[in-house]
Amino acid sequence: MHMLRTALLTLVAVPLVALAAEKTPAPAKAAAATSDCHHPAEAKAKAPEAAKDANTGWTLTRGEPLKGAPAVKLSELLAKPQAHDGKSVRLEGQVRKACEKKGCWMELAQDAKSPGVRVTFKDYGFFVPLDSAGSQARVEGVVKVAELSDAHAKHYEAEGAIVPRGTDGKPREVQLVASGVELRRP
Numbered sequence: 001m002h003m004l005r006t007a008l009l010t011l012v013a014v015p016l017v018a019l020a021a022e023k024t025p026a027p028a029k030a031a032a033a034t035s036d037c038h039h040p041a042e043a044k045a046k047a048p049e050a051a052k053d054a055n056t057g058w059t060l061t062r063g064e065p066l067k068g069a070p071a072v073k074l075s076e077l078l079a080k081p082q083a084h085d086g087k088s089v090r091l092e093g094q095v096r097k098a099c100e101k102k103g104c105w106m107e108l109a110q111d112a113k114s115p116g117v118r119v120t121f122k123d124y125g126f127f128v129p130l131d132s133a134g135s136q137a138r139v140e141g142v143v144k145v146a147e148l149s150d151a152h153a154k155h156y157e158a159e160g161a162i163v164p165r166g167t168d169g170k171p172r173e174v175q176l177v178a179s180g181v182e183l184r185r186p
Contacts, residue, residue: 058184058185059182059183059184060128060129060182060183060184061180061181061182062121062126062127062128062180062181062183063121063122063125063126063178063179063180063181064140064179064180065180066090066138066140066180066182067140067180068090069088069089069090069140069141070087070088070089070090071089071090071091071092072084072089072090072091074091074092074093074108074109074110074116074117075110077089077091077117077143077174078110078114078115078116078117078174081143081145081174082145084143085143085144085145086142086143086144087142087143088140088141088142088143089140089141089142089143089176090138090139090140091108091117091137091138091139091140091176092136092137092138092139093108093109093110093116093117093136093137094108094109094134094135094136094137095107095108095128095132095133095134095135095136095137095183096108096109096112096116096133097109097116097133097159097160097161098128098129098130098131098132098133099127099130099159100130100159101130102127102130103127103128103129103130103132104120104121104124104127105118105119105120105121106118106119106128106132106133106137107119107161108137108139108176109162113162114162115162115163115164115173115174116161116162116174117173117174117175117176118156118161118173118174118175118176119137119139119141119175119176119178119181120175120176120177120178121177121178121181122141122177122178122179126181128181128183129183132183134185134186135183135184135185135186136183136184136185136186137181137182137183137184138181138182138184139176139178139180139181139182140178140179140180141176141177141178141179141180142176142177142179143174143175143176144174144175144176144177145172145173145174145175146172146173146174146175147170147171147172148163148170148171148172148173149171150171152171153165153171156173
C-alpha cells in the first residue's frame with residue numbers, strides 16, 4: 001500500500017514541479033542559467049521555442065520516431081487513395097484542423113476548401129496539441145480508405161472537417177493511422 005501511495009504521489013508531484021519551474025519569473029531563470037551558455041538570458045526567457053531550432057521553429061514529436069516510410073505527396077494520395085490503401089507511407093503537409101477537445105485527430109489538406117487526410121493516432125496512444133492547426137506536419141502511418149456513416153460524417157463536418165462524398169452520395173474519406181508525428185510551427 002505504501003508503495004502504491006508513493007507511486008501515485010510521484011505521478012502527481014513530478015508534473016507539478018515541472019509546471020512550477022516553467023512559471024519561474026525571468027530574473028530567477030537568468031540567475032539559474034549556466035555560465036557556459038552563449039545566449040542572453042532574456043532571449044531564452046522570452047522565446048524558448050526559438051532557442052531550440054532558430055531556423056525552423058520548434059518541432060514537437062508524438063508517438064514513435066519517424067522510421068523512413070516511403071514518402072507520398074499529399075496530392076498524389078488524395079488523387080489515387082486506393083493505390084496506397086493498407087500501405088505505410090510518410091506524408092507532409094499543413095494541419096488544416098485538429099480536434100479541439102482532446103487532440104485525438106488532425107486533418108492534413110492542400111487548401112481550406114479541398115478534402116484532406118484525417119490523421120488519427122495508433123491505438124489512441126498519443127494526441128497532438130489542441131492548437132495544432134496551421135502547423136506543418138510530417139506523419140508516418142498506414143493509409144485507410146473508409147466509408148463513413150452519415151452520422152459520423154455529420155459529426156466530422158460539425159467539427160469543421162470537409163468530408164467528400166462519392167458519386168453514390170456516400171461519405172468517404174482518406175485516413176492515415178499514424179504511428180509517429182512531427183509538428184513544426186512556422
